[in-house]
Amino acid sequence: MSKELIRLRDLIMEFDGERILDGINLYINDHEFLTLLGPSGCGKTTTLRIIGGFLTPTSGTVIFDGETINDVPPYKRQINTVFQRYALFPHLDVYDNIAFGLRVAKLPKQEIDARVKEMLEIVSLRGYENRHIDSLSGGQQQRVAIARALVNRPKVLLLDEPLGALDLRLRKDMQNELKRIQQALGITFIYVTHDQEEALSMSDTIVVMDKGRIQQIGKPEDIYNEPKNAFVADFIGESNILDGVMLEDYRVKFFDREFQCVDKGFAPNEPVDVVIRPEDVDIVPVREGHLVGKVTAITFKGLNYDIIVEFKGFKWLIQSTDYQAVGSTIGIRLNPEDIHIMHKSEYSGMFGDYSSYSAEYDELTEDAGDEKE
Amino acid sequence: MKKNNAVLLSTPYLIWMVLFTLIPLGVVVYYALTDPATGVFSLVNLRQLGMYLPVLWTSIVYSLVSALVCLILGYPVAYFIAHCGQTAQKFLYMLVMLPMCMSFLLRTLAWVGLLNDQGIINNLLVAFFDWLRSLGGVFAGIPEDFGRLTLIRTPGAVVLGMVYNYLPYMILPLYTTIVKIDHRLIEAAEDLGCNGVQTFRRVILPLSMPGILSGITMVFVPAVSTFYISQKMGSSNTVLIGDVIERQFKQGNNPNLGAALSIVLMILVFVCTGIMNRFGGDEEGSVMV
Amino acid sequence: MKRTNRFITILIFIFLYIPMAVLVVASFNTGKNITHFDGFTLQQYVKLFKDDGLLELLRNSLVVSILASLIATAFGTVAAIGINGLNPKLRKAAMSLTNIPMTNPDIVTGVSLSLLFVFVGSKLLGQRNSLTFWTLLIAHVTFNLPYVILNIMPKLKQMDESLTDAALDLGCTHVQAFFKVTIHEIMPGIISGAIMAFTMSLDDFVISYFVTGLDFVTLPVEIYSYTKKPIQPKIYAMFTLLFLLIFVLMVISNVIQLMGDKKRQVARGK
Numbered sequence: 001m002s003k004e005l006i007r008l009r010d011l012i013m014e015f016d017g018e019r020i021l022d023g024i025n026l027y028i029n030d031h032e033f034l035t036l037l038g039p040s041g042c043g044k045t046t047t048l049r050i051i052g053g054f055l056t057p058t059s060g061t062v063i064f065d066g067e068t069i070n071d072v073p074p075y076k077r078q079i080n081t082v083f084q085r086y087a088l089f090p091h092l093d094v095y096d097n098i099a100f101g102l103r104v105a106k107l108p109k110q111e112i113d114a115r116v117k118e119m120l121e122i123v124s125l126r127g128y129e130n131r132h133i134d135s136l137s138g139g140q141q142q143r144v145a146i147a148r149a150l151v152n153r154p155k156v157l158l159l160d161e162p163l164g165a166l167d168l169r170l171r172k173d174m175q176n177e178l179k180r181i182q183q184a185l186g187i188t189f190i191y192v193t194h195d196q197e198e199a200l201s202m203s204d205t206i207v208v209m210d211k212g213r214i215q216q217i218g219k220p221e222d223i224y225n226e227p228k229n230a231f232v233a234d235f236i237g238e239s240n241i242l243d244g245v246m247l248e249d250y251r252v253k254f255f256d257r258e259f260q261c262v263d264k265g266f267a268p269n270e271p272v273d274v275v276i277r278p279e280d281v282d283i284v285p286v287r288e289g290h291l292v293g294k295v296t297a298i299t300f301k302g303l304n305y306d307i308i309v310e311f312k313g314f315k316w317l318i319q320s321t322d323y324q325a326v327g328s329t330i331g332i333r334l335n336p337e338d339i340h341i342m343h344k345s346e347y348s349g350m351f352g353d354y355s356s357y358s359a360e361y362d363e364l365t366e367d368a369g370d371e372k373e
Numbered sequence: 374m375k376k377n378n379a380v381l382l383s384t385p386y387l388i389w390m391v392l393f394t395l396i397p398l399g400v401v402v403y404y405a406l407t408d409p410a411t412g413v414f415s416l417v418n419l420r421q422l423g424m425y426l427p428v429l430w431t432s433i434v435y436s437l438v439s440a441l442v443c444l445i446l447g448y449p450v451a452y453f454i455a456h457c458g459q460t461a462q463k464f465l466y467m468l469v470m471l472p473m474c475m476s477f478l479l480r481t482l483a484w485v486g487l488l489n490d491q492g493i494i495n496n497l498l499v500a501f502f503d504w505l506r507s508l509g510g511v512f513a514g515i516p517e518d519f520g521r522l523t524l525i526r527t528p529g530a531v532v533l534g535m536v537y538n539y540l541p542y543m544i545l546p547l548y549t550t551i552v553k554i555d556h557r558l559i560e561a562a563e564d565l566g567c568n569g570v571q572t573f574r575r576v577i578l579p580l581s582m583p584g585i586l587s588g589i590t591m592v593f594v595p596a597v598s599t600f601y602i603s604q605k606m607g608s609s610n611t612v613l614i615g616d617v618i619e620r621q622f623k624q625g626n627n628p629n630l631g632a633a634l635s636i637v638l639m640i641l642v643f644v645c646t647g648i649m650n651r652f653g654g655d656e657e658g659s660v661m662v
Numbered sequence: 663m664k665r666t667n668r669f670i671t672i673l674i675f676i677f678l679y680i681p682m683a684v685l686v687v688a689s690f691n692t693g694k695n696i697t698h699f700d701g702f703t704l705q706q707y708v709k710l711f712k713d714d715g716l717l718e719l720l721r722n723s724l725v726v727s728i729l730a731s732l733i734a735t736a737f738g739t740v741a742a743i744g745i746n747g748l749n750p751k752l753r754k755a756a757m758s759l760t761n762i763p764m765t766n767p768d769i770v771t772g773v774s775l776s777l778l779f780v781f782v783g784s785k786l787l788g789q790r791n792s793l794t795f796w797t798l799l800i801a802h803v804t805f806n807l808p809y810v811i812l813n814i815m816p817k818l819k820q821m822d823e824s825l826t827d828a829a830l831d832l833g834c835t836h837v838q839a840f841f842k843v844t845i846h847e848i849m850p851g852i853i854s855g856a857i858m859a860f861t862m863s864l865d866d867f868v869i870s871y872f873v874t875g876l877d878f879v880t881l882p883v884e885i886y887s888y889t890k891k892p893i894q895p896k897i898y899a900m901f902t903l904l905f906l907l908i909f910v911l912m913v914i915s916n917v918i919q920l921m922g923d924k925k926r927q928v929a930r931g932k
Contacts, residue, residue, distance in 0.1 A: 016749075054827050074830040081831045087824035091846040101832030104842070152832065378836060382744025383756060386737065386807070390759045393804040394766075397774035400781050450674050453667035460920060465671075467912050472678050474861045474908050478885045479901050482893065483681030486688075486696035493684065493697050540678065590765075598767030601867070601886070615769050622773060622872065635773045639766060646765050 005030040005155065005188055006051065011060035013046055013212075020046050021057070022212035028190065030155075033182055035191045035199040038209035039235070044192045045084075045160055047209070051190060052158050053077050065155075075104075080149035081158040085165055086141050088133045094120075094144055095129040101152040119147040122181060139170045146181070156188040163198065175202055196236045200224065208232050229342055233275045234351030240316045241352020244274040244341070252341055255291060255312060259334060263341035273342040275352070278306070278319040280338035289331015295324045308354055315354040398639070404632035418633035425617060425634060429641070432613040435528070435603075436596035439535035440589045443543040446536070447588065448581075451547035455554075466548065473541045481534055481605050488524035488533075488606070495521050526608040534602035539595055543588040550584025551577075582652075590649045594642050614638055682905060689898035696893075706899040713896055720900065723881040726795075726870075727863035730802030735856040737803070738810030743844065745811070746818040757815075760808045768805075772872030775801045779873060793875035801873040802866065806859035813855030817848040857915075861908075 006028040013021035021043045028034050036044035049055045050062060053074035061068050069077060080101070088097050098119055102112040120126050123143035133141065142162060149157055162178075163171045179202050182189045193199055199206050200220040208215045208223060208231075216228040227233035230241050244254035249264035254274050266272060286292055293311040307318045309330065324330055408415035454465045472480065487493045498520035505512040506519075524530060554577060562576040596602075600615035607613075614634065621631030684696065689707070693700035710716060745756045763771055776793065783792020825847065829839035845852075867882035874883055885897065 052827075052831060054830070073835075074827070075833045075835055079831075081828070083824040083828055085822065085824070087822055087828040089825060089828070089843055089846070091843075100829075100842075104833040104838060148828075148832070379744050379747025382740050383748060383752075384744070386741030386744065387756060387759065389737070389804070390762075390807070393775065393778070393800060394759065394762045394771075397771075397778040398762075400777045401770075401774045403781075404777055446670070446674055449667040449670040453664070453671045456664070459923075463916050463920065467916055468675060469678075471909060471912060472682065474865060474912075475682060475905055476865060476867075476882060476885065476901060478867055478882055479685055479897065480681045483684040483688075483696070486684055487681065489697060491697060496697060537677065537681070540674070594765065594767055598769045600769065615767075618769055618773065622776070628777065631773060632777060635770045639770045642765060642767055642770075 003030050004028070005032075005065060006190075007063040008047070008051075009061045009063065011047070011050065011057045011062070013043070013050065013055065014058045020212055021050075024060070024212075024214060026207060026214065026217070028156075028188060030188055031186050033179070033189045033191065033202060033204045035193060035203040035206045036209060037193060037196060037199040037206050037235075038215075039194055042209040043212040044194075044209050048081075048158050048160055048190060048192050051156070052079055052081050078155045079158060080152050080154040080156075081160065082142075082145045082149050082162045084160045084162075086145040086162075088141055088144055088148070090133050092133070093129070094125065094131050094133070094136070097133065097144055098148045098151050100148060105152075115151050116147075119151040122150070122184075123147045123177075138166050139174065142166065142174060146178075150181070150185065150187070154187065156190060157182075159189060159191045161193055162191075163193075163195075171198070178202065200236070208235065210235075226340065227275060227342065229345035230273050230275075230347040230349075230351045231345070233273075233340075233342065234347075238278045238317055238319075239352050240276045240278065240354070241348075242274045242276070242314070243349075244272050246270045246272045246341060250336075252339065257290065259290070259339055260336040261339040261341060262336050263339075266341065266343070271344055273344060273348050273352075275340040275342060276316070276334065276338060277340075278317040279304075280334075281316070281318045281320075282333045282335075283307075283318065283320050283322065283324065284331045284333050286329055286331040288333065290333050292329060292331050295326050295328050295330060298324060298326055317354045401632045401635055401639075404629050405636050407629055409627050409629040418630045421630055422633055422637060425614070425637075428612055428617055429614050429637065431611065432597050432615070433641070435531055435611070435613065436535065436593050439532050439539065439596045440543070440592040442532065442536050443540050443592045444585060444588060447540055447543035447547055448585075451544045451551055451584070454544075454548050455552040462552070466545075469541050469544050469548075477538055478601060481538065481602060484530075484534060484537065485525060485605055488530055490521065490523065490525065492525070494524060498522065525606060526611075528607075528611055530606040531603055531611045531613075534606040535592075535596045535599065538599075538602065539592040542591040542595070546587040546591060547581065547584040550581045554580050586649045586652055590646050593645060597641065598638055685898050686902045686905065688895060689902040691895060691898075694892065694895055696898075706895045707903075710896045710899045710903075716894075716896060716900065719879060719881045719884050722878060723864055726798055726802055726880060727860050730799055730806050730863045731856055731860040733799075734803050734806035734810050734859050735852060738807050738855065739814060739845075739848070739852055741807070742811045742814040742818060742848075743840070746815065760811050763805050764808045764812070768866075768868035769872075771805060772801070772869040775804070775869070776872040791875055791877075793873060795875075795878040798870060798874045798878060798880075801869050802863045805866070805869060806863055809858045809862060810852075810855035813858065814848050814851040817851035821847045 004027050006026075008024050008026045011021050011024035012019065024043070024047060026047075036047055038044050046055065050057050053069070053072060053076075056070060062070050064077070064079075089100065092100065095116060098116045099112050102115060107115075116129075117126075120129065123146055125140065125143050125147065128136070128140065128144075133144070136144065142165075145162070159178075163174050166174060175198060178189070178191075191199075191202065200223075203220055205217065206220055206223050207217050210231050216223055216232045218226070223232065224236055227236060227239070230239075233239040233241060242254050244252050246252050246263075246266040246269070247258065248268055249266075250261055252259050252261050252263070252272065252274060291311050293309040293316070295307055296310050296315065297308040299306045301319075304319045304321050305323060307320060307324055309316050309318055309332070318332070405418050406414055406416070408417055450469075454462055454469075457465060485492070489495065499518060502515050502520040506515045558576055558580070559572055562572040567575060597613075598615045600613065600619040603611050603613040603616055614637070618631050618634045618638065621627045621634065625631075687699060688696045690702050690704070691699050692703045692705070745753055745760075748756060775797070779792050779797045783789040821844070825843050826839050829843040830836070834842055865882065866880075867886060870880050871883050871886060874880065881900075885893070888894075888897075
């Protein structure tokens with residue numbers, strides 16, 4: 001079992017009276033790939049900068065390997081960072097950028113040379129030693145930034161939206177590459193992103209944040225399958241979120257109909273949020289349906305169709321490989337394991353309604369990631 | 374950067390600036406409110422200010438006229454430079470800068486030499502008419518010494534001196550503003566049906582407004598406070614506020630009155646730059662040369 | 663349109679350079695009168711280098727402007743970094759303070775500093791002659807500082823803040839981070855600020871005129887005092903040499919910049 005490396009206790013951060021972090025409690029294990037995931041302004045970058053030592057929290061403690069490091073400056077921490085937009089030194093070439101930290105530490109020349117060469121090998125940039133930073137592509141700059149941080153053999157690598165500036169294909173390649181490097185070197189990675197797909201595919205643990213608070217911590221599968229509240233359900237993947245009432249264990253009522261489900265432990269007749277993932281809904285002939293609705297829009301997405309179906313004035317998103325004509329009436333079936341029940345939260349009623357659906361929703365959520373904290 | 378470091382690094386500078394810009398202004402106020410003879414508090418200097426209102430007015434008129442002439446002459450130059458190739462731009466920019474680095478006293482004296490009654494321009498004119506007369510015929514009637522003009526010691530000479538000295542201060546901010554105008558905006562304007570004049574009036578001119586305002590400020594401020602130009606190129610009718618202040622300190626030996634006049638000048642300049650900043654709103658560009 | 667502008671531009675450049683041409687021509691004149699060219703000679707240049715008084719004035723001017731611009735550059739660089747790190751309110755206050763000598767007319771700056779020095783010197787310290795080389799130097803540093811700061815501030819703002827963070831992250835202390843990273847990023851600003859401060863200082867007449875004493879006179883102040891007596895043609899020779907010097911310096915710095923740009927473009931492969 002890996003041991004605990006970093007612990008954040010009751011972190012509060014305020015800028016000019018505005019509360020950016022509101023009581024963050026988190027531990028991070030050695031060798032873990034942990035992702036801080038959330039929309040812009042949620043406090044994820046602030047958390048990362050506190051761990052890196054660039055910010056001192058207003059209150060709370062940062063513990064590294066058993067020691068409080070609140071006031072330890074960044075240059076004395078065994079932590080290195082891959083910055084947003086890389087922050088490569090434009091006056092130095094690739095080699096000098098990577099050797100920077102080792103030179104500051106006054107290592108012997110041969111060792112510096114050996115380690116830089118080794119790093120260039122790892123990030124597949126051999127032969128680029130004397131290239132000017134300006135002459136590199138985004139992906140190559142990214143690799144230099146990673147090499148520059150890792151060459152110092154930190155215990156923890158912080159990555160602040162490292163792939164945000166890359167195009168989609170390159171991003172996918174770098175995701176695999178990062179995961180490979182992390183596993184090969186066995187270093188703890190703390191990764192900040194607003195891209196849920198990136199988080200789901202790379203992380204051992206995901207920390208979903210919003211409004212300066214942690215909304216949920218868990219493995220990617222658990223976060224996706226068992227979201228804790230409407231915010232998480234909506235932010236990770238697509239979700240239809242409905243008002244329901246938990247009649248008793250395993251029995252929930254919504255749309256005036258009782259359904260079997262797999263959740264328990266709620267108070268009798270407790271109002272709840274019901275989450276139904278668009279890909280879990282089965283489209284069936286009208287006679288066989290639990291619910292009957294009318295198709296109001298359909299968009300071809302490549303792998304599947306996004307179908308908007310109206311049930312009693314409430315619009316659902318359903319994903320299916322079969323085409324349904326706009327205006328047609330369809331039935332749907334829900335299996336007990338397709339229905340996920342959540343307690344009501346401050347986010348109830350804010351998400352999960354596709355009444356204002358537009359085909360561009362993907363692009364819209366992606367653009368929102370430009371974080372200014 | 375940590376807040377403490379920022380304070381630590383900037384404090385010595387702030388102390389220096391308070392010591393050598395704010396406090397001196399306080400001393401000026403102190404002198405302005407002190408009787409020159411007895412050294413006690415008095416309003417005698419302020420009461421005398423009324424006498425100098427016409428001088429102040431002359432100064433404002435001359436410098437405003439100069440600023441406008443600079444704008445009219447400087448805009449086409451700045452526009453032309455901004456639309457040259459990269460290398461040509463750098464070179465022309467340098468040629469505009471260069472006179473600013475050379476002694477402004479000597480350059481003004483050169484104008485005196487040019488404009489004098491026995492100066493270069495007049496000598497050339499007389500030589501020209503002498504040559505015409507030597508041709509004979511209709512020109513034989515030209516009298517001796519014909520063509521001499523009174524150039525120096527006129528209001529025009531003062532404006533010329535101001536325009537000459539401060540024209541670069543107009544061209545440089547105009548150039549920096551015009552060169553930043555995105556060429557696609559001009560194409561967009563043309564695309565939307567503007568002809569050349571309309572494009573200029575509706576797009577280019579409004580976008581060069583920050584440069585125009587800072588150019589006017591940068592010409593007006595030194596022009597309104599100059600004393601050398603008016604002393605060298607002007608007459609007793611073109612005494613400016615700067616002359617008066619200089620005389621109080623260096624000849625008249627009434628620094629108290631000089632201090633009071635300095636305050637008037639300072640207020641005038643601050644009001645003007647305030648107005649300009651309000652219209653322009655671009656503080657960064659207004660101060661950079 | 664373009665043709666008209668070109669024509670105006672040429673005329674304006676002639677206008678700007680005619681007086682300088684007059685001075686240059688006058689430096690080769692055998693006669694003393696600037697308005698009349700009697701014959702060609704290099705005598706004035708020989709006389710210039712034999713005139714110890716004139717050379718001393720030039721030396722004084724250079725001493726003050728070099729010292730003042732160096733002090734202001736070092737001091738201003740540190741201050742600019744400090745100001746850049748202040749919170750917005752304090753930063754704005756600091757920048758308004760910086761703008762005072764920029765917006766104030768030179769004559770007001772000169773008068774106010776002179777009154778301060780006289781006030782402190784004669785009333786508080788009991789000096790008889792309170793205007794000295796040191797007051798001149800203080801005045802020059804004061805009006806040079808804003809040029810340095812206003813040249814460096816934009817570079818600091820343009821600079822990616824995470825570069826400093828990256829240096830700290832890689833083991834630099836704040837001081838090391840400044841010398842290894844920040845200074846390279848703002849170097850163009852520091853250089854242009856220093857050059858601007860130097861030329862402003864070298865050519866300053868108005869402020870120097872009010873704050874300098876009799877024991878330390880700079881060239882422009884001396885030239886002003888020639889109002890009564892005619893200018894010696896040696897001065898034109900000095901002007902010509904200074905003009906050549908500044909012209910060559912400017913061309914060199916331009917060429918260096920252009921070559922730097924080209925190199926960068928080649929490196930980018932564009």
